[in-house]
Amino acid sequence: MPHIPLDPQLPGIRSLMAYRPETAVPLNHLAQTLLRGESPLGVGERELIAAVVSNGNECRFCHGSHAAAAAETLDGGRAVVDATCAGIDDAPVSDKLKALLRIALATRETGRAVTGELVAAARAEGATDVELHDTVLIAAAFCMYNRYVDGLATIAPEDPAAYEMMGKVLAAEGYGR
Template sequence: MPHIAVPAPVPGIRGLMAAKPASGRRLSELAEQLLRAASPLSVAERELIAAYVSHLNGTPYCTGSHTAAAAHAFGGDYALVQAVQRDPATAPVSERMRALLTIAGKVRGNAREVTEQDVAVARAAGADDEAVHDTVLIAAAFCMFNRYVDGLAAITPQDPETYDGIGATLVADGYLPQSRPASV
């Protein structure tokens, strides 16, 4: 049960954003920009970063939603997303993605631990400055989103099918409220 009154029993961040629509709109716009706008990272890769950071932060709602979104964006490959969450060093991802996940993991913990060497490894694996930038910004933003959801005890469904539906909708429709049904 959320720590604040929400207008309707909508799960996760959507329920919380409904309590403050103006800031909710801005947060939705930020998510849309980070995860859907032009980037050298695919939607699937950006969702994977969001899922990984949310997993590291232990935020069940965001982990479930973005794990499903990443899996749907990767053509239904839940095993890939779960392998990254277990251990990005052994997951079946490109060296570029592995290097970017290392950076994202450091941003999630103590961002000052990201080193020039981490960035050099990402560049050597094919990441450009924009990919590094987008990785850091997605990781930082998802730390904020995770803390928002956890700090206000957002409604967190237990049924994995709920998250599968949320993920499918996010991939199909994006993050702006008018483009999605209110129940998701």
């Protein structure tokens, strides 16, 4: 049960956006910029970073919705997302993306966990400064989104089909709604 009065028809962050529309505008703008804006990382790769971080934070709503969006926008779909969330080392993604995901998970832990060694490993796989920047910022932002959603005990659907629908909408429309 949510800690504040939220629309029970709106799951997760959607109910919080409806509750405080004035905070929804900058939060949606940030998500749109990070996940759909100009970046050398593809939309699917950025959604996958959000999904992996949300999975690590055990945020069912954010993991479910961003895993579904990643599945809609990545070659290999759901199988790639599920394998990556299960373990980066054996994930069917590029070595560069694996290195960036390690940085994202370190950021999830604490920003100080992003070491020179992790950055050097990503650079050795071809990661650019912009990719490093975007990875850390996506991971940091999703820690905030995850804590916002779970900190107010929003409703997270149990039915995987609900997330599949959210993923289709996010893939098609982004975060500018």
